[in-house]
Amino acid sequence: MNRVRIKFCGITRSEDALLATHLGVDALGFVFTRKSRRFVDPTAATAMIRRLPPLVSAVALFMDDEPAWIRQVIAMVRPTLLQFHGEESATDCAGYGLPFLKSVPMATVKDVASYAAGYAGAAGFLLDAHARGEAGGQGVRFDWTRAPGLDRPWLLAGGLDADNVGEAIHLLQPYAVDVSSGIEASPGIKDAQRMRAFVSAVQATITQ
Numbered sequence: 001m002n003r004v005r006i007k008f009c010g011i012t013r014s015e016d017a018l019l020a021t022h023l024g025v026d027a028l029g030f031v032f033t034r035k036s037r038r039f040v041d042p043t044a045a046t047a048m049i050r051r052l053p054p055l056v057s058a059v060a061l062f063m064d065d066e067p068a069w070i071r072q073v074i075a076m077v078r079p080t081l082l083q084f085h086g087e088e089s090a091t092d093c094a095g096y097g098l099p100f101l102k103s104v105p106m107a108t109v110k111d112v113a114s115y116a117a118g119y120a121g122a123a124g125f126l127l128d129a130h131a132r133g134e135a136g137g138q139g140v141r142f143d144w145t146r147a148p149g150l151d152r153p154w155l156l157a158g159g160l161d162a163d164n165v166g167e168a169i170h171l172l173q174p175y176a177v178d179v180s181s182g183i184e185a186s187p188g189i190k191d192a193q194r195m196r197a198f199v200s201a202v203q204a205t206i207t208q
Contacts, residue, residue: 006027007025007029009178011030013189013190017051024203026056032069033061058079062083064087085103090120160179166205
């Protein structure tokens with residue numbers, strides 16, 4: 001089986017970012033929506049991102065934030081790509097000059113292919129269990145049988161942990177898996193043992 005990439009989302013502490021890179025995680029997500037329990041101050045995020053080794057992506061996550069705030073964060077943090085988790089239009093998402101991922105709220109979107117077609121400029125999509133207007137990171141999974149075939153890379157999120165990510169990869173073969181609550185001790189505080197177990201479970205699928 002091809003290697004599935006890993007994104008750890010909701011990073012708020014430098015020690016968690018450092019361990020993630022040591023484990024070989026491909027991308028780290030930093031949440032800049034101030035109402036989120038996993039919000040990280042841009043100054044703190046910038047310090048963490050500057051320490052990332054080459055080829056590790058820094059993803060800046062927003063959810064219906066003001067354009068001025070998004071531009072401010074981008075200018076300070078200089079992320080690799082953006083992730084939009086709310087009701088942003090395709091024009092909104094494409095307006096910052098960076099590649100972007102668009103989350104798909106699987107609890108309410110019935111036709112995923114049509115939804116994705118409305119974001120022609122997206123570099124990829126993140127399929128999550130949340131409903132429209134809700135934040136991710138709830139630790140809830142959606143019905144995996146609804147995962148569609150898309151013409152662009154997509155990330156699987158929602159309720160993943162070390163116990164079920166292997167099954168998810170075998171069933172769906174996503175481009176990447178995205179985890180937040182499944183590796184946490186509490187919102188924004190990652191658990192080192194859970195981080196290691198998750199990466200090991202994903203890596204085990206390569207040899208199966």
